[in-house]
Amino acid sequence: QKEVEQNSGPLSVPEGAIASLNCTYSDRGSQSFFWYRQYSGKSPELIMFIYSNGDKEDGRFTAQLNKASQYVSLLIRDSQPSDSATYLCAVNAGGTYKYIFGTGTRLKVLA
């Protein structure tokens, strides 16, 4: 059973701090990795994707991928209360368009 694991949280961080969200996956054939943000009652919004080992930065967001250890993380710098949401990690296997999602980590940024 191919799985994507996330800590359900809630992860609470003070405003202005760095939030670190982690995700592990079981399928070594996974090639593409995605982070979605989902506000309560809304649909998931793609915020980062990463295909290669290393870091990828976009504004306040950094995605980190380590294929050898089978984990992907998302760092949110200068966290704001508006970042409070559930963050979903998704993985697709071997160049397919079949995605497996983690159950999400709930982030709370405290003002």
Next chain:
Amino acid sequence: KAGVTQTPRYLIKTRGQQVTLSCSPISGHRSVSWYQQTPGQGLQFLFEYFSETQRNKGNFPGRFSGRQFSNSRSEMNVSTLELGDSALYLCASSLGQGGSYEQYFGPGTRLTVT
């Protein structure tokens, strides 16, 4: 560019009935995937269509079916509805080829089965 659209946004059906949901992808996207989201199970992959063909399938019973039209619009059908089918149904579109795997979700259809 317009985003992914889904209709209807809300549906209330009775157990045993059937339902059809519609999804229009982002212009130029040829892949449409469908997901079921429930509080207990999270986001579960139903199936993916590309160029009118089902290319990938999740582990759902045959009551769940779909199709894609030549303009890439997709429909999902659920027959003989059960109470457990109450969920948020999301579709997502992507280019579907060329090494680009990013998916973008529509707003979803919230189905309630009574």
